[in-house]
Each structure stands twice: as C-alpha cells, then as structure tokens.
Amino acid sequence: MAAGTVTVADPPKTHSLQKLRSAASACRACPLWRTGTQTVFGEGGAHSPLLVVGEQPGDREDIEGHPFVGPAGRLLDRALEATGVPRDEVYITNAVKHFKWEPRGKRRLHKTPAQREIEACLPWLEAELAAVEPRVILCMGATAARAVMGGKVRVTETRGQPLTSPLGKEVVITIHPAYILRLRTGVEEAFAQFVSDVGKAARLAGF
Numbered sequence: 001m002a003a004g005t006v007t008v009a010d011p012p013k014t015h016s017l018q019k020l021r022s023a024a025s026a027c028r029a030c031p032l033w034r035t036g037t038q039t040v041f042g043e044g045g046a047h048s049p050l051l052v053v054g055e056q057p058g059d060r061e062d063i064e065g066h067p068f069v070g071p072a073g074r075l076l077d078r079a080l081e082a083t084g085v086p087r088d089e090v091y092i093t094n095a096v097k098h099f100k101w102e103p104r105g106k107r108r109l110h111k112t113p114a115q116r117e118i119e120a121c122l123p124w125l126e127a128e129l130a131a132v133e134p135r136v137i138l139c140m141g142a143t144a145a146r147a148v149m150g151g152k153v154r155v156t157e158t159r160g161q162p163l164t165s166p167l168g169k170e171v172v173i174t175i176h177p178a179y180i181l182r183l184r185t186g187v188e189e190a191f192a193q194f195v196s197d198v199g200k201a202a203r204l205a206g207f
C-alpha cells in the first residue's frame with residue numbers, strides 16, 4: 001500500500017480475542033501503523049458487561065503495548081476503584097489502535113486521529129464488541145463517542161445520559177481522563193463528575 005493510503009481494517013471472522021489481537025498486530029489499513037510502535041489492542045474481561053473505549057494509545061501505551069497504563073489510565077483506575085469495579089473485570093480498548101503523534105523537541109505529542117483513521121479502525125472495535133458482547137459501552141472523549149455513535153457528538157451535552165448506539169448497545173459518554181490531567185483548576189470537581197459517569201455506566205452494566 002502506498003504511504004498515506006487509508007483503507008478499512010478487515011478483521012478475521014472470529015470471536016476469539018486472541019486471534020483478533022494477533023491479526024490486528026499486522027494491520028496496515030491506515031498510515032498510523034508507521035507512527036505507532038505497535039498495535040495496542042483491547043484487554044480485560046473477555047465477556048465483561050462493560051466495555052470502555054478511549055481515543056487512542058498514548059506515549060506509554062504505545063511503548064508498553066497495553067491500553068490505559070499511563071497517567072490517564074491511572075485516573076481511570078482510581079475512578080473504577082471509587083465505583084467498586086475491578087479493572088480486570090472490565091474490557092478496555094481504544095477507538096484507534098495506533099498512537100498518532102507529532103515530534104516536539106524530544107517529546108512525542110498526541111495528535112487527534114482524523115475521521116478517516118477512526119473509520120479505518122472501526123472494524124476492530126466492532127470485532128471486539130462482537131467478541132465481548134458487553135451490555136454497556138462507556139465512551140471516554142469525543143473520538144470514542146464519534147466512533148460508537150457513528151457521528152459527531154457533543155460530550156458536554158450528552159455525558160452521563162444513557163444513550164443507544166447504532167451498534168445496538170447502551171452507551172454512556174464521559175470525558176477522556178486525559179482532559180482532567182490538563183486542567184489547572186477544578187480538578188477535584190472534574191474528577192468527581194468523571195467518577196459519577198463511570199458509576200452510571202457500571203450500574204447500567206450490572207456491577
């Protein structure tokens with residue numbers, strides 16, 4: 001495939017997360033495989049009633065190959081703990097499976113994935129949904145909400161309300177925990193509201 005060409009991921013027809021993860025590791029459907037170190041596939045409870053979707057792997061996740069293991073992941077851990085949900089009983093993934101970034105000095109700065117990259121990666125998320133069969137999807141941030149709801153969604157207007165996705169699942173939308181990390185004021189309030197949204201999704205899922 002020519003550099004820059006975007007197609008759509010084509011997962012194998014299987015409900016085995018192991019086989020899907022292995023196939024995704026070789027995905028070249030969009031150019032992000034060149035910028036990311038590796039495909040970061042979802043992990044957690046294989047038949048969890050709650051599937052959590054973020055945007056894309058961050059710097060640490062890209063290096064370690066696991067979702068939500070960096071600073072935003074630690075906030076998610078704290079929120080799950082506060083709502084009494086064990087992290088390993090939740091399936092956690094991202095809408096886009098490779099890290100998109102731009103250099104800034106020696107640092108790799110996160111870049112928001114483009115719509116065509118979200119669409120290219122969507123079949124992997126759909127395959128994870130078909131394999132895990134969660135009762136509820138918790139979308140963290142606008143990219144996850146856009147992927148799951150099939151169009152642009154205003155997170156601030158929809159957060160915390162039970163919605164239904166065109167993918168046929170109950171959905172709760174909240175902010176991405178990385179947003180809280182960027183705040184200079186109102187951190188406690190923002191975290192409390194995040195915990196409240198996570199709790200709503202968890203209760204809907206039956207935790």
Ligand code: SF4
Pocket residue numbers: 008009024027028029030031032033039096097098117120121124
């Ligand atoms: S971001 Fe998704 S669609 Fe693009 S190469 Fe990676 S796994 Fe494939």
